[in-house]
Amino acid sequence: MVTNATISDSSIPQLGVGLQFNPEIYDWFPFARHQVDAYEVLLDAVMAPLDGRVVMVPGGAEQLESLAKLAPLVAHSNYGCDFGFDPLEETPAVRRHVPIARRIASPWVSNHCFYADGSWSDIWSSPLQFSRAEVERVGRRARALSELYGTPLAHENAAYYVACPGSEMREAEFLAALVDRAGTHLHLDLHNVYTNSVNHPGFDAWEYLATIPLDRVIAIHLAGGSYHDGVYHDWHDSPVPEPVWEMLQHVLEHTRVGAVFLEFQGRGHHDATRVLDRERDLDMILADLARARRTWDAAYGQRSRRTTRSGAQPIEAREVCGGR
Ligand SMILES: [Fe+2]
Known part of the structure; x- marks a missing residue:
């Protein structure tokens, strides 16, 4: 159990182990039967187009209201163009993600370290340029965005295939400098x-964990991936691999985080991703969630999660997420 861990931020509520609520599980995951400590909401999936006057897609608000009756919601942004080159006030992050995150009372918000603007938003793995100039530019945007959210903002490290040209430092060093410059936090995707x-030859996962400031980590992603054409992909379509569990245990033993979220997806990532098998995949998801809870409880104690605290109310049995 953690006894001398650095406390990242006492204002961060400790929720526990949750599941990412994304479109590929909306219609079939039995949300009401499987209690989790929190749900992570993909803001991109519920935001309305920028050329309209409403913030959320039809039915989106009702869907999130139903989900919020089961567990706390935490907002996550992939394609807000947060760190691209368009004026910040014109980005989906400011025009859509900020009002939605406020509406669901997200205790913090996480955003992905991608470049994205009107022409780049389909690029899943476009890592930032790990340079001193980008620490300054991205840091200014991160600080301004965090103030607009009115909550802690945590940046998620990306899986990428090539480093951005012009990079001068390793990713871990860049992220350490970024959160120091911006006063923001980390969302660590293990x-x-x-x-x-x-x-990447020479990329050492344990050296990475030793370089980033673990006390700035407020949330964690778990997932599994697949090989395709000799490259390993972060496709969220397989059980969490053993080295990731080892890293999770290490991180939880050395800092206090607000939540651990499991990501599960299929062809939303790529056409080559396997076709999902709902029965088999449900077992896989539940097994990964159970192991994550055991790992969490070993680090923080059995009463540290929302659903295990004394007085925690059981969820009501109701169906919430059938297609909209
Ligand atoms: Fe992730």
């Missing part, structure tokens, strides 16, 4: 770290 360690 499977992305693992994926990069598999694909």
